[in-house]
Amino acid sequence: MLSKDYFSRVPAQQIVLNNTGKQYEYILATKGKDYAMVYSFIGQNLSIDASKLGFKANKAKWFKPADGGIQKAKFKKKGNILSFNPPGKTERGNDWVLIIEN
Numbered sequence: 089m090l091s092k093d094y095f096s097r098v099p100a101q102q103i104v105l106n107n108t109g110k111q112y113e114y115i116l117a118t119k120g121k122d123y124a125m126v127y128s129f130i131g132q133n134l135s136i137d138a139s140k141l142g143f144k145a146n147k148a149k150w151f152k153p154a155d156g157g158i159q160k161a162k163f164k165k166k167g168n169i170l171s172f173n174p175p176g177k178t179e180r181g182n183d184w185v186l187i188i189e190n
Contacts, residue, residue, distance in 0.1 A: 092187075096120045105135040105169065112180055122190035131174040131182035139168040143190040150174060151185040161186060 100119040101107065104126060107115045115134065116127040122143045126134055138145050148161035148170075164171045174184040 092120055092123055103136050103140045105137055124188045126186040129183045130178055130180055131176050131184050132178045134172040136170040138170050145188050146190055148188045153183055
């Protein structure tokens with residue numbers, strides 16, 4: 089998270105599709121010039137509207153806040169929709185930050 093400039097980030101909820109969850113199921117998003125970060129507290133599947141990123145999504149990775157681990161993120165693309173599936177089960181405390189980069 090600190091690998092990207094904090095002060096150039098802006099809220100980016102518009103990039104997250106079907107974000108109707110309440111409390112722990114709500115997904116948070118922010119973006120900068122050539123990256124976006126999307127946070128899920130329960131590790132649910134994510135759908136991102138690539139047309140609203142402002143850059144071409146060339147790579148993605150998962151960041152695990154609990155231990156600082158990083159894993160490559162695979163995604164499926166259908167039109168402008170990018171679909172991601174975080175590691176582990178969808179459950180409270182399986183939090184991940186998806187980092188999408190140009």
